[in-house]
Amino acid sequence: MTISQQIITIGVIALGTALTRFLPFLLFPAGKPTPKYIKYLGKVLPSAVFGLLVVYCLKNVNVFSGSRGIPELISIVVVVGLHVWKRQMLVSIAGGTICYMLLVQLVF
Amino acid sequence: MQKRSEILKKAFCTAFPHTIPIFAGFWFLGMTYGIYMNVSGFSFLYPMLMSLIIFAGSIEFVAVGMLLGAFNPLQAFVMTLMINARHLFYGISMLDRYRGTGWKKFYLIFGMCDESFSINYTAKIPEDVDRGWFMFFVTLLNHLYWFTGATLGGVFGSLIHFNTEGLDFVMTAMFVVIFMEQWMKEKRHTSAVLGVGLSLVCLLVFGAENFIIPSMLAILGVLTLMRKKNEKGAEDL
Numbered sequence: 372m373t374i375s376q377q378i379i380t381i382g383v384i385a386l387g388t389a390l391t392r393f394l395p396f397l398l399f400p401a402g403k404p405t406p407k408y409i410k411y412l413g414k415v416l417p418s419a420v421f422g423l424l425v426v427y428c429l430k431n432v433n434v435f436s437g438s439r440g441i442p443e444l445i446s447i448v449v450v451v452g453l454h455v456w457k458r459q460m461l462v463s464i465a466g467g468t469i470c471y472m473l474l475v476q477l478v479f
Numbered sequence: 480m481q482k483r484s485e486i487l488k489k490a491f492c493t494a495f496p497h498t499i500p501i502f503a504g505f506w507f508l509g510m511t512y513g514i515y516m517n518v519s520g521f522s523f524l525y526p527m528l529m530s531l532i533i534f535a536g537s538i539e540f541v542a543v544g545m546l547l548g549a550f551n552p553l554q555a556f557v558m559t560l561m562i563n564a565r566h567l568f569y570g571i572s573m574l575d576r577y578r579g580t581g582w583k584k585f586y587l588i589f590g591m592c593d594e595s596f597s598i599n600y601t602a603k604i605p606e607d608v609d610r611g612w613f614m615f616f617v618t619l620l621n622h623l624y625w626f627t628g629a630t631l632g633g634v635f636g637s638l639i640h641f642n643t644e645g646l647d648f649v650m651t652a653m654f655v656v657i658f659m660e661q662w663m664k665e666k667r668h669t670s671a672v673l674g675v676g677l678s679l680v681c682l683l684v685f686g687a688e689n690f691i692i693p694s695m696l697a698i699l700g701v702l703t704l705m706r707k708k709n710e711k712g713a714e715d716l
Contacts, residue, residue, distance in 0.1 A: 376550040381525075383552045384542055385532045387559030388566070392591045395570030396577070405571055411706055412699075415670040417565050419698045421658040422674025423691070424537065424562065428651035430687040446648060450655045460656050461504055467652035468511075472645035 438479040446471035490612035497602055498620040501594045505624035506631075511649050512539055513632020514639060518646070519543050523633030530629035534622055535592055538562045539629075540650045554692075561695050569596040576600065580611035590618035592625075673701055 372380070399405050432440040450467030457463070513526040521543075529539055538559050545555050569591055576599065577587050587599070595618045604613050662671055681694040 372546060372548075372550050377546055379552050380545055380550070380555050381529060381533070381542070383556045384529075384538060384545075384559045387556050388533050388535045388538060388563050389589060391560060391563040391566035392570060392588050395567055395574065396588055399571065399574055405574075408706070409571065412568075412702070414568075415702050416698070417568065418658075418661050418665060418668070418671035419674030419677075419702065420561070420564060421654060421661050422671050422676075423678040423694050423698065424654040425651070425658050426675060426678035426682060426694075427541075427691065428654055430682055430690070442645075443648075443651070446652070447655055450652045451659065454656055454659050460660075461507060463656050464649060464652040465507070467655070468646065468649040471648035471652075472642075475645040476642055 438475070442471055442474040442479055445474060486609050487612060489607070490609050491616050493605065493608045494613050494616035495620065497598050498617055498624070501598070501621050502624045504594070505621065506628040508536060508649070508653065509625045509628020510632035511646065512536070513629040513634070514636035515540070515632075515647060515649075516543055516629075517633050517636025519547060521546070521633070523630060523636075526629040526633035527626070530626045531622075534590055534625060535563055535566075536625070537650075537654070540653075557692060561691065565593075566591060569593075569600075572596075572600060577614070580614065583611050583615045587614055587618055590622050592621065595621050669705075670702065674698060677701065 429440075429443060432443050434440045446467045449470045450463050453466045454460075454463035509526075509530065512530070513523065516526045517523065525546075526539075529542065533539055533542075541558065541562060542555075545551075545558070570588070573588075573591065573596065577584050580587060587595075591599075598617050598621075599614045602613070602617070604610050658671070662668060665671070677697040678690065678694040681690040681697060684690070685693050
């Protein structure tokens with residue numbers, strides 16, 4: 372990517388982000404009721420999107436070669452375990468990341 | 480009547496304690512993001528400017544991969560909309576709360592990240608504190624934490640001598656935690672299971688580079704069908 376292509380990419384991301392934040396205020400001005408379908412999506416979409424994001428993060432894991440996704444699996448178990456135990460976002464994220472770094476650097 | 484400086488001071492002093500946990504979180508994640516950009520070969524100017532003008536953690540992490548890949552602004556735009564689609568729902572929740580805040584409303588909406596939204600939506604603001612300024616300072620402080628964290632990470636990333644291999648897993652860990660938080664909050668997990676399941680199917684069918692958009696369409700389609708099929712029952716998926 373050239374510098375100008377990078378600037379366009381960053382600009383597009385900034386614009387898209389701002390759009391997602393401003394759009395409801397433009398579409399649903401104060402005092403008017405929100406359509407039911409939008410309310411429904413507002414309720415059900417977030418869970419699915421977070422699931423998609425987890426899969427997105429793991430998209431390059433190959434279960435048939437290399438470390439076969441074992442470091443990822445162990446570290447996710449650590450994240451889930453820590454989060455169930457302490458429910459402290461930072462502890463879970465830091466613990467899982469440190470575990471993963473140790474695994475890929477020292478074990479696999 | 481209170482003097483303007485007193486109103487500001489009071490709002491700031493009330494807002495600041497609410498943001499202390501965000502300070503810890505944003506410095507950790509912001510620095511990690513800055514370091515991640517640094518080790519990916521970018522100057523500190525990138526995380527500095529991106530944290531300032533985008534101010535949305537997850538898409539900024541994803542943007543690193545985009546900037547390293549082939550030039551595809553349309554996909555970048557669609558990805559941004561999809562990853563940040565949840566902002567639409569924050570906006571819907573804040574339609575009333577941000578009303579009557581004057582010029583500050585523009586900045587409040589611009590800086591409405593997950594954390595600013597959470598505090599501004601849930602905080603019980605005392606009667607004698609100006610609501611608009613309170614929410615303004617919450618948003619501004621969060622923005623400042625993220626910006627300084629990302630910039631410091633970007634500047635000092637090159638000075639960090641420990642082996643950073645695997646540091647990018649912080650993003651996976653972050654989304655696993657957000658997914659869990661959502662999971663623990665909801666009664667039924669249909670949507671969460673659909674999100675993971677349909678994405679995995681699309682990943683297998685379309686491959687790692689092209690599965691995001693089919694996944695989103697599949698999720699949107701199935702959720703819409705489920706609503707039409709069972710108007711009442713689907714309301715609380």
